Amino acid sequence: MVKKTIEEIAIKLSARSFFPFEEPFQPFVDWAKKCSTMGSSPVRLLVHKEKGLFISFRGALGINEYIESPNNSKISAPHVRKHASLLVQ
Numbered sequence: 001m002v003k004k005t006i007e008e009i010a011i012k013l014s015a016r017s018f019f020p021f022e023e024p025f026q027p028f029v030d031w032a033k034k035c036s037t038m039g040s041s042p043v044r045l046l047v048h049k050e051k052g053l054f055i056s057f058r059g060a061l062g063i064n065e066y067i068e069s070p071n072n073s074k075i076s077a078p079h080v081r082k083h084a085s086l087l088v089q
Contacts, residue, residue, distance in 0.1 A: 006059035016062035028057045 003019060010017040018026045032038045032046055041047045048055045 002058045006061070010061055013061065013063060015064075018060040018062060020057060020059070026060065028060065031060065032057060 003017075006019070007017050009015070020026070020028045029046065033040070037049050039047055039049070041053065045053060046055060047053050
């Protein structure tokens with residue numbers, strides 16, 4: 001159901017869908033670490049500042065434009081420009 005929903009959103013946005021369980025495997029954890037809301041715990045597990053330790057990523061959308069981040073700064077990291085991906089939780 002999640003895959004179908006993400007694929008439908010991708011079609012509406014003229015985007016590409018990525019999933020952590022399909023090849024070619026994408027760097028979901030690396031993408032998450034670039035978000036201002038994510039960090040690593042002392043045992044190197046990802047922790048969301050509001051959702052805590054139990055977080056998973058079901059898919060991502062690859063888009064061809066810059067988007068404003070929640071803290072009003074442009075997303076300009078090279079890996080984001082290359083993949084132009086927005087994580088979907």
